[in-house]
Amino acid sequence: MPYKTVLVHVDHSRHAEARMLSAAAVAADCNAHLVGAAMSGVSRYVYQDGASDLLQTVLATHMEELYRRANASLDDFDRIAAGAAVRSFERRLVDDEPGAALALQARYADLVVLSQSDPDDPVARMTPGLPEYVMLASARPVLVLPHSGHFPVIGSxxxxxxxxxxxxxxxxxxxxxxxxxxxxxxxxxxxxxxxxxxxxxxxxxxxxxxxxxxxxxxxxxxxxxxxxxxxxxxxxxxxxxxxxxxxxxxxxxxxxxxxxxxxxxxxxxxxxxxxx
CATH class of the missing domain: 3.40.50.620 (HUPs)
Incomplete structure (x- = not known):
């Protein structure tokens, strides 16, 4: 079965652009729809536990900054996807932490594109073991890109x-x-x-x-x-x-x-x- 939907993790880590470029190249090559998913970083269970008022009042400034960063990363995704001539693409901002959000979103995709965990990247260090968790929790194939090296072509x-x-x-x-x-x-x-x-x-x-x-x-x-x-x-x-x-x-x-x-x-x- 050909890939029809490719999901890529969007964040502001130093590996984000290479990851999005690779995902866009795969989607374009397979004539697939590309989804860029960025997360607020706040678990969805916080909202279910009735803490939404706290997030909207005491932590409102912090939440605004999280949304600003996520939307800035999604702007980069839009730019890269538009330049890669993919069949179609969409951006998603998900109120959740990356592991749970990507594992859930992956169930509606044919391929997930992530980066290898990088202990030297302060952003990636906040989600250790992300590729492993998504693989084990989503039952979808995950394309993991090394944090070192340059791979303009993948799969030849x-x-x-x-x-x-x-x-x-x-x-x-x-x-x-x-x-x-x-x-x-x-x-x-x-x-x-x-x-x-x-x-x-x-x-x-x-x-x-x-x-x-x-x-x-x-x-x-x-x-x-x-x-x-x-x-x-x-x-x-x-x-x-x-x-x-x-x-x-x-x-x-x-x-x-x-x-x-x-x-x-x-x-x-x-x-x-x-x-x-």
């Missing part, structure tokens, strides 16, 4: 991490609109076992071929962390997109991630499309 050289799991299957299916546009797709199978059959990766390569995607399969044994091996291979094949499953679950608001997922989200060197 794709590396798929395949382990025959449910999460990897969902990620690969969710990435098909991008895989069909890729110049080269490489499927990586690390430390294959009996689940992969006699020819590891052959079944998924055949599945992709039926979708018009020609993929090269690389089965490798590694003794190092699989996440590190995946990043090393991504550099070797010049990948500008990694596709993989996200492993983990949320307990209260503590995110418990699998080892490979945590490694990639911490050390990514290329954009990553993940699905849970």
């Amino acid at each position: 050289e794709v590396l798929v991490a395949w382990d025959a799991s449910t999460a990897a299957t969902r990620a690969l299916a969710n990435a098909l609109p991008l895989l069909k546009r890729a110049r080269r797709v490489t499927v990586a199978v690390f430390n294959p076992d009996e689940a992969h059959g006699q020819q590891p990766g052959a079944d998924i390569a055949l599945y992709l071929a039926r979708h018009g995607v020609n993929a090269d399969v690389m089965a490798q044994r590694t003794s190092i962390d699989v996440g590190e091996a995946l990043l090393s291979l991504a550099a070797d094949v010049d990948a500008n997109l990694i596709v993989m499953g996200c492993y983990g679950h949320a307990r209260l608001r503590e995110l418990l991630l699998g080892g490979v997922t945590a490694t990639i989200l911490r050390s990514m060197t290329a954009p990553v499309l993940m699905s849970h």
